[in-house]
Amino acid sequence: MKPIYYLYTKALSDFSSRMQFIGLTSALLMSTYPELYMMLFFLGRQIGGMMSSYLAGIVADRFSKRLTMIISEIASGIAVLSLIFIEHPLFIVIVAFLLGITYTFFDVSFRASIPTIFGEERLTEINSLLVRLGATMSIVGFPAGGLISTFFSYKYLLVFDGLMYIGSAIVLLNIHWSEPTKSLQPVEQKQTLRNVLQSGMYMFLLTVGFVYPFAASAYQYALPLIASIEEYGDLYNGMMWSTVAVGSFLCSLIIKKQDVNERRYIVSLLLFGTFVSLTFIYDLTLATFLVLFLVGAAEALVQVCHYTLLQRSDEHVRGRLFGLNTLATRCGFLAGFGAIPLLEKMTSLSHGIWLMQSMLVICCLVHMWRKYHSTPKSETF
Known part of the structure; x- marks a missing residue:
């Protein structure tokens, strides 16, 4: 499978994550203390990413970026799917914290891998494509999430998002690229x-x-x-x-x-x-x-x-x-x-x-x- 196909798989995963975001915030707004849980939700996402950012960089430099991406996607999928069974707003905050960590590990390895996967001569082209796909998913994803959450249930969004994370990991398993050997000592x-x-x-x-x-x-x-x-x-x-x-x-x-x-x-x-x-x-x-x-x-x-x-x-x-x-x-x-x-x-x-x-x-x-x-x-x- 060509690596370029994975960018479209990732775009679908981003699309589902935008819908999931709308669903989770809607669920928190219906809780007993919506302002408190919304604040904790946003803080949890940011703090999880802040705590793991530099460690994610060390892991990307010392180990396989591809393997890190696969593990991060699977962990994200499991975390999202667990929300189907536990609906407490505090657990949503905990999952937001975990997703902040897993997304950071994935994104650091993914961004650092692009020159190796596609070649340095295509960096502008690939980064432009990522911006274009991200913009498209934003135009469609947020309204779609709001409609589904309003007329059905936010749990449908969770199922779709969790399956997209796992699907993304499966696609990565079928894509291979030559990673440089980690020859330098720490x-x-x-x-x-x-x-x-x-x-x-x-x-x-x-x-x-x-x-x-x-x-x-x-x-x-x-x-x-x-x-x-x-x-x-x-x-x-x-x-x-x-x-x-x-x-x-x-x-x-x-x-x-x-x-x-x-x-x-x-x-x-x-x-x-x-x-x-x-x-x-x-x-x-x-x-x-x-x-x-x-x-x-x-x-x-x-x-x-x-x-x-x-x-x-x-x-x-x-x-x-x-x-x-x-x-x-x-x-x-x-x-x-x-x-x-x-x-x-x-x-x-x-x-x-x-x-x-x-x-x-x-x-x-x-x-x-x-x-x-x-x-x-x-x-x-």
Whole structure:
């Protein structure tokens, strides 16, 4: 079986996970203490991923990435299917914590394996395809999950999601690729990672791994709020998220054959911060949807550039770089979702969003300034 087929299997698994997310949150909202359990649910997912991120990177560098992916998918499937038999909201929180761990192990090994599976010359093409598939699954998955959960039962979503995890593991069992031998000793690997992190580019990537989700969390928090003041708030909320996904989808079609470099990456980050800031200048209008379309396009460009640049790192440390990136990303979202409500109370929602986008812009400007002053003028950014 060709490895490219697995990307579509993974997309179906992502589709089922989006529906499962809607189902579980709906079940928690019907519990005795919905606010408490919802908070624990989101914290459980994030903390599970944060605790396991760097360990997942070490495992990816020292052991078989393919085997790690298979075990993670099977464990995720078992965890989801167990919710069919135990319905207590606290158990849902525990499973969310476990899924945060298993997903992190899978994602770190999967992202670190892409250069080996498909070749470094196809990184932009494959990462663009992943963004495109992810956008498609978001457009369809969330509404489908809501419909099934509303008119049937969220347990149907759990069965489908659990079977998709196990099906994904079965497909992986039938796909083989040549993994490099783990020739470096742990001490040598630590030294190699230290040398890699001394590169300004990789430190910048990991810094953005925190600052970008910190900035992105602001508008993710704000979109439901600005939609809620309208007469058909739920409809507007869904339309706004679909608009972002459509922007990501179309942009991924354009950039799949483009060259990825540091300059394009920085431009995409600056565009993202600019478009998000423009979204909240005025009240909800038709122009808001146009800007959100551009936000989605910028998000796609950021993701493709970010993952492609990380995947060009040395094979022996790639897993730990992705582990550190996952840790930075989860910390960024956690800090962002904690900061934006406080900033909203201290100033306003719009000002809070602009302040958080300015952090991303400052991060890019500082990197450009340091690069300009640390290289000969003929080689300057």
